[in-house]
Amino acid sequence: MSDGLRRSIEGGSTVVDFGRLMTAMITPFNDQDEIDWEATGRLIDYLIDEQKSESLIVCGTTGESPTLSEEEKLQMFDFAVKHAAGRCKIIAGTGSNNTKHSIQLTQQAAKLGVDGALLVVPYYNKPSQAGMYAHFKAIAEATELPIILYNVPGRSVVSLSAATTLKLAEIDNIVGTKECASIEQVTHIAGHAPEGFRVYSGDDATCFAAIAVGAYGVISVASHVAGDEMAGMIQAHLQGDYQHAARMNQKLLPLFQGLFACPDPLPNPAAVKYAMSRRGYGNGNVRLPLLAPSAAERAFIDALL
Template identity: 60%
Template sequence: MDFGRLITAMVTPFDAEGKIDWETTGRLIDYLIGEQQTDSIVVCGTTGESPTLDDEEKIALYKFAVERAAGRVPVIAGTGSNNTAHSIHLTKEAEAAGADGVLLVSPYYNKPSQEGLYQHFRAIAESTKLPVMLYNVPGRTGVNLNVDTTLRLAEIPNIVATKDCAPTEQLTAIAAGAPAHFKVYSGDDSQTLPALAVGAYGIVSVTSHIIGREMKQMINAYVEGRTAEAARLHQQLSPIFKGLFNCPHPVTNPVPVKYALNHLGIPVGGVRLPLVPLTEAEAAFVRNLLDNRE
């Protein structure tokens, strides 16, 4: 399964009561595939507010996204947690729902050893026929899935990719040592082009909700050898990459991107506690960022 080079980690639209807005979810999927040219979508990832979605909601989202995408792009289901048995349960549900792959975040809070990480991911991978993408995000989980453990996991046939938010040095080492079937994705929008330059295959993106088409142009320019054009596009897009995470100080994803989508006329609603909306100053920063794009 080739998930493509531009994967969007999709927000979960909520209505005024904080429940999943299914009509808007369908429109958002169509918009990401059509207008923003995403190659795949992730549902129930961090950007989808997975910590505050219950199992019933997650399984419903898996099914809905598969049905709405209707084969136009692959659907990757976020099924990871810090409980291996629970992750296996959700992975089986995603497979039954028709998902094309699963995204497994490193276990958070309980801070397992590297051997614990290996055994966790291996157990989930062995429970399913689906392709597995690892997800290393030390800033949220408190543990780094290191190079050696990632490469060890890459030898498991259905572990086919990693989304890694570690520094470029780690992406470089993984790309250099990985088997041919294993693809490296950056999890940091601002590092899309640098990551490609050191051997990554693509990006699992948040800002592709807003500038996916332009990101696709940048990726294609680099892959096709038009490096000066890719650099120019990166420079042009850099304020959006940075601004949607720093408004102008760090703000937790997906609060800014949800505000941005609402501002652009895609009514995805608010966020669930413990996340809170942008302050008026932060909102003004995002509006200015979007309204003054080149």
């Protein structure tokens, strides 16, 4: 663990601060369907300097991890760490439905200097709660990196229960969870977790509500284009100006919803990659089996922006 992220002891608990606003970063491609390193560097600068991202999730779902090779992921981790140069935290998306492979990738990422790892609930295998606990415990025990769990039942089919999450929260280097199941689950975990274990909303549209019931922050997609406004909303909420925060949330809600349904459901990250291409960060291409937005969808996204 880097000195800047070394956990502080507060009443016997351990805390790692990744910030309130974290962006699940896209992976820009060029016309040869390869990673566009020049655009990636500019994107990292933009997300830090203009959109107020305190941490970047690299090679998560929004970064198209299912279609990136292991070599590409390691290259992305290395590039992001070096380019960010300490200006924000870099969290590597190293989770999968293969425990052994997740351990190996997490260990390789740690050697490259990442600040933490995001581990998704195993998809497709449909493990039991006991199986999910054993999976995350095995990875945590194989690394010193701080780990954030990622519960996204809409993609993984199975859902990590609040009870299993709280049991995992007792493991020293499992320091948080990105929760997409429900506000009820966010409420329960936030209300019963050990001191210092942080819950992050994994859904932009419920960020405001999640913070109201105890979430620490958000791991966001919309922060690619509205991060500065989202940071302002979160701060207003934390400072007790709930009416202003609510108005900001109401203003942003069409964007939050539209990036995932324009007007029909569009798989992430097709919409946000197109939006970022309009701002000069990559060409908007996604790798098959995803498709770029249609002409009608592009017009809808243009109107949102």
